[in-house]
Amino acid sequence: MDFQRFKPHLPWITLLVLIALVGVVDDTFLRPANLLSLAGDIVPLFIMALGLTFAIYIGGIDLSAQSMANLITVVASVYLASMGAWVALLCVIVGFGLGMISGYVTTRLLVPSFISTLAVGGVAFSLAQYLSGQRALNMDAMQRDAVFGWMIGKTGMIPNELFIAAGLLAITLFIERRTTLGRALKAVGAGEPAAAASGLNVARYKILAFAISGALAAIAGLLFSVKLSGGAPTIANGFLLPAIVAVLVGGTPLTGGVGGVLNTAIGTLIVAVIRASMLYFDIQATQQQMVFGLVLIGAIALTIDRAKLRIVK
Amino acid sequence: MYQLAHVDKKFPGVHALKSVDFQIGRGEIVGLVGENGAGKSTLMKVIYGAYQPDGGQILIDGKTVRFANPRAAMEQGIGMVFQEQSLIANLTVMENIFLGYEQQFVRFGVINWKAMAAAASAQLAKVKLEIDPATITSALSFAQRQLVELAKVLTLEERVQGDLVILLDEPTSVLAEDEVKLLFKLVRELTARASFIFVSHRMDEVMELSDRIYVMKDGAVVDVVARGEKTVEQIQHKMVGRNVDKEYYREQRQIPYDAGRELLRMEGVSLPGRISDISLTLHAGEVLCLVGTEGSGREAILRTIYGMRTPLTGTVTIKGQEITRFTPRNAVERGVGYVPRERKIEGIVAGMNVYENMTLSQMGRHSRAGVLRIGGERALARDWISRLSIKASSELADCGNLSGGNQQKVVLAKWRSGGSDIMLLDHPTRGLDIGAKEDVYDMIRDMSEAGVGIVLVADTLEEAIGLSHSIIVVKDGAIQKRFDCQPGAKPSLYDLLHYMI
Numbered sequence: 114m115d116f117q118r119f120k121p122h123l124p125w126i127t128l129l130v131l132i133a134l135v136g137v138v139d140d141t142f143l144r145p146a147n148l149l150s151l152a153g154d155i156v157p158l159f160i161m162a163l164g165l166t167f168a169i170y171i172g173g174i175d176l177s178a179q180s181m182a183n184l185i186t187v188v189a190s191v192y193l194a195s196m197g198a199w200v201a202l203l204c205v206i207v208g209f210g211l212g213m214i215s216g217y218v219t220t221r222l223l224v225p226s227f228i229s230t231l232a233v234g235g236v237a238f239s240l241a242q243y244l245s246g247q248r249a250l251n252m253d254a255m256q257r258d259a260v261f262g263w264m265i266g267k268t269g270m271i272p273n274e275l276f277i278a279a280g281l282l283a284i285t286l287f288i289e290r291r292t293t294l295g296r297a298l299k300a301v302g303a304g305e306p307a308a309a310a311s312g313l314n315v316a317r318y319k320i321l322a323f324a325i326s327g328a329l330a331a332i333a334g335l336l337f338s339v340k341l342s343g344g345a346p347t348i349a350n351g352f353l354l355p356a357i358v359a360v361l362v363g364g365t366p367l368t369g370g371v372g373g374v375l376n377t378a379i380g381t382l383i384v385a386v387i388r389a390s391m392l393y394f395d396i397q398a399t400q401q402q403m404v405f406g407l408v409l410i411g412a413i414a415l416t417i418d419r420a421k422l423r424i425v426k
Numbered sequence: 427m428y429q430l431a432h433v434d435k436k437f438p439g440v441h442a443l444k445s446v447d448f449q450i451g452r453g454e455i456v457g458l459v460g461e462n463g464a465g466k467s468t469l470m471k472v473i474y475g476a477y478q479p480d481g482g483q484i485l486i487d488g489k490t491v492r493f494a495n496p497r498a499a500m501e502q503g504i505g506m507v508f509q510e511q512s513l514i515a516n517l518t519v520m521e522n523i524f525l526g527y528e529q530q531f532v533r534f535g536v537i538n539w540k541a542m543a544a545a546a547s548a549q550l551a552k553v554k555l556e557i558d559p560a561t562i563t564s565a566l567s568f569a570q571r572q573l574v575e576l577a578k579v580l581t582l583e584e585r586v587q588g589d590l591v592i593l594l595d596e597p598t599s600v601l602a603e604d605e606v607k608l609l610f611k612l613v614r615e616l617t618a619r620a621s622f623i624f625v626s627h628r629m630d631e632v633m634e635l636s637d638r639i640y641v642m643k644d645g646a647v648v649d650v651v652a653r654g655e656k657t658v659e660q661i662q663h664k665m666v667g668r669n670v671d672k673e674y675y676r677e678q679r680q681i682p683y684d685a686g687r688e689l690l691r692m693e694g695v696s697l698p699g700r701i702s703d704i705s706l707t708l709h710a711g712e713v714l715c716l717v718g719t720e721g722s723g724r725e726a727i728l729r730t731i732y733g734m735r736t737p738l739t740g741t742v743t744i745k746g747q748e749i750t751r752f753t754p755r756n757a758v759e760r761g762v763g764y765v766p767r768e769r770k771i772e773g774i775v776a777g778m779n780v781y782e783n784m785t786l787s788q789m790g791r792h793s794r795a796g797v798l799r800i801g802g803e804r805a806l807a808r809d810w811i812s813r814l815s816i817k818a819s820s821e822l823a824d825c826g827n828l829s830g831g832n833q834q835k836v837v838l839a840k841w842r843s844g845g846s847d848i849m850l851l852d853h854p855t856r857g858l859d860i861g862a863k864e865d866v867y868d869m870i871r872d873m874s875e876a877g878v879g880i881v882l883v884a885d886t887l888e889e890a891i892g893l894s895h896s897i898i899v900v901k902d903g904a905i906q907k908r909f910d911c912q913p914g915a916k917p918s919l920y921d922l923l924h925y926m927i
Contacts (some may be wrong), residue, residue, distance in 0.1 A: 291797055291798055291800070292793070292796045292797055292798060293789040293790070293793050293796050293797075293798060294796060296782060296786070296789060296798060297789070299775075299778060299782070300775050300778060300782075300786055303775045303776065303777035303778055304771070304774070304775035304776060304777065304778070306768070306771045306772045307771065307772050307773060307774055307775045307786075308775065308786065309754065309772075310734075310754065310764060310766050310772040310773070311754075311758075311786040311787040311840070312754040312755045312757065312758030312759075312787050313754075313755070313786070313787075314753070314755055370777050371777060
């Protein structure tokens with residue numbers, strides 16, 4: 114079997130195999146209630162990965178996503194009292210704006226995105242520490258339930274987070290497949306010089322990609338803080354690695370241009386199953402990052418498009 | 427001694443090689459010709475081990491062999507001299523020659539550079555290249571690098587038992603005429619050591635050098651011609667499957683341009699270090715050729731018009747409007763289309779399909795409020811696929827998998843379908859074979875008839891003379907001379923060269 118033709122199907126096959134494996138070992142795993150709650154728990158991570166997909170799709174990376182989410186948990190906790198529901202808008206604007214700064218630094222000052230986003234992440238982390246006074250903050254439970262309670266309840270047996278995830282997936286999928294923005298991002302990822310020579314404003318599209326990544330990281334942070342009813346500058350630590358794993362395992366390679374948000378949905382489910390199976394196999398929380406690190410290396414090795422790195426005649 | 431028997435190769439949607447029989451004897455020089463997409467590249471890749479055939483056999487001295495990769499083929503004496511040179515520019519010549527085979531010079535984990543230099547000199551002597559093997563490769567001329575490449579392949583002679591087969595892929599495309607002569611002389615002398623497979627688009631060269639010529643069309647070998655057996659026209663007829671027009675550059679289709687309609691005017695445009703004081707005008711239906719040597723500033727003129735560079739002084743006026751912000755977006759909106767020289771890098775996006783490539787420059791036209799109308803895009807692509815007879819399985823085919831000529835057609839369709847009426851063509855026929863070249867010439871005449879103004883940087887002087895209404899000779903970034911090129915009263919090569927150098 115030709116691996117190149119098999120490769121696009123690898124993510125969902127991996128997912129099914131993993132589910133089957135864990136299902137065999139643990140017979141409670143496959144119960145619908147269990148699967149639904151697993152899926153519900155992974156939603157903040159999924160939203161972050163969704164955003165990261167845009168940065169990776171154009172051949173970049175956004176290492177600020179985790180710090181961004183941290184910052185937003187603090188922002189949401191601090192300003193919920195004074196702003197009410199408008200705090201959601203503030204969060205998205207902060208994420209979008211910081212993402213734009215990453216994009217600006219990358220495209221105009223020509224700093225590679227792994228450095229620019231790392232730096233912006235550092236700024237976001239500091240901001241979070243400053244805003245929080247380096248303490249864990251709590252939301253007023255009454256107000257949280259009144260304003261954002263709908264995010265974390267259940268409809269029937271389905272966690273409401275899943276509806277949010279589905280809605281965001283639908284929106285991002287629409288952007289990717291049906292809009293000029295999505296087409297332009299694909300062109301930038303697959304062949305930036307040709308996109309530029311076709312008259313596309315490449316810099317603007319790249320800045321937008323990072324801004325979308327920032328905005329989605331912010332939504333992830335908001336949802337996370339609502340779930341935990343509070344925020345802290347380090348509360349979302351441990352998200353970044355699994356989020357990157359979700360994007361890459363899903364089949365969007367670091368070289369960009371292929372894959373997309375649907376792949377990330379599958380990649381996130383793979384991460385969810387791996388995470389759940391680690392519980393069953395008694396792997397401690399402290400060791401989970403190690404597993405994700407190894408999976409990340411494997412995923413990059415398998416998905417990276419060597420045609421873009423190799424000199425082809 | 428080396429033989430392919432009924433070799434088949436299939437890719438998704440394409441039957442690239444159809445039961446190809448091929449053989450080459452000891453010391454023989456075999457030519458391989460065919461249009462783009464005829465299967466030459468695939469056949470070569472099968473021969474040097476980059477592809478494994480789906481059917482048929484590879485035989486060396488009657489024994490079946492199978493190559494897992496090019497290195498395995500090299501160990502059986504099959505070497506490849508690449509068209510896009512495979513030398514690493516920042517290594518020395520000797521490091522390049524023995525790249526991957528340094529072990530023979532290693533003593534106690536350290537490379538004995540003197541021994542390697544001596545061995546490299548011996549290899550370079552085979553190709554009669556007298557340079558210091560410790561020279562950094564980037565300091566060499568193209569011709570010299572080509573010879574180093576050949577020397578590198580000739581190291582197989584010491585490493586391999588048995589006969590050598592060396593593939594030369596378009597070895598002359600970057601060489602001057604006298605360098606080509608030297609190379610041919612060398613290849614003939616080297617037939618004492620190896621057999622050669624020679625692939626080129628230049629039919630006269632293939633005829634001159636080869637003992638036999640394999641003619642390919644649509645993935646099959648349609649003829650094998652012995653030396654002197656057929657004329658160039660007869661072989662081209664076999665390749666293309668139709669008669670090659672004597673009026674190669676379509677001069678009979680050249681009609682006067684509309685001098686009353688000015689599309690583009692440059693006045694006193696300067697870019698320090700590239701072009702100085704460029705003034706020219708382009709009219710509807712005019713083909714304006716920029717002629718000059720490499721680095722004379724032709725490309726800088728095109729890129730300035732396209733808005734990729736901002737001139738320091740002077741004005742560019744497109745259809746009566748002076749350009750103030752120089753960006754490609756701006757130029758595209760004013761109807762400028764650009765066909766860059768680097769087709770695979772700047773022309774098409776590999777990984778995107780035909781319709782996505784065609785509408786990339788005009789997504790605004792196919793969308794409302796940022797939402798694409800994909801049905802309309804696909805219809806447009808189907809229309810242009812049939813208009814330009816682009817060989818693609820459908821509008822959903824990946825452009826990266828099309829042959830060079832078809833990629834170029836997609837690039838041209840991208841601009842023409844968007845209604846561009848000022849076309850900047852940089853080497854539009856580079857790397858294309860005769861059939862595809864002729865298609866491009868026809869398209870240039872079609873555009874000219876439709877009132878499109880064309881600024882052309884041609885691949886050869888003959889092409890420039892044949893296609894143009896006017897020629898501007900550029901040297902060191904400045905305009906030397908302007909020629910009118912009415913059919914029947916065209917300047918000669920000599921006239922142009924006189925001002926170029």
